[in-house]
Amino acid sequence: MTEKKKNLDSYIPFQLPSAEKYRIGIVVSEWNDHITDSLLKVAREALLEQGILEENIVVRHVPGSFELPTGAAHLIQQTPLDGVICIGCIIQGETRHFEFIAHATAEGIMQLNLSQKVPVIFSVLTCDTMQQAEDRSGGKMGNKGIEGAISCLKMIALDHTV
């Protein structure tokens, strides 16, 4: 039996009670910006479709994925938010930068989740090639920006239903 892959690209819209009152921060890496712009666009569209108000979406840019946790921490301190989505794209190169940046980014975001009251979502592509990133930001593998948005709303809903 083949196992069905599970992702949120084709999510079933769900009702987030009082979606219009939630404020979402999105921190976006400028590195590989043609990929991160595309993830941001679709994440924002998914939030709006789910009832989040345009004026309640706060977007901030940081230089690279390594700065995503710091950017998210600043945003949480600056403005009241119910959730944060970190968007980045890390591509394997000739050197070991990939593993250091990817590990630090994931670890930093996890630390925020454990230390802050709001969910902080890891919406970071970690790809071997640019083609893989393009496939996942509007290509044949869909657009993973949707997953970031829906994961954020699901974590907010979790907090508001228990």
Ligand code: DLZ
């Ligand atoms: C330096 C660097 C490299 C080589 N590659 C990437 C990448 O593929 N994706 C990404 O988001 N950022 C990259 N960066 C930048 C680092 O994340 C960071 O911005 C710099 O090291 C400065 O701290």
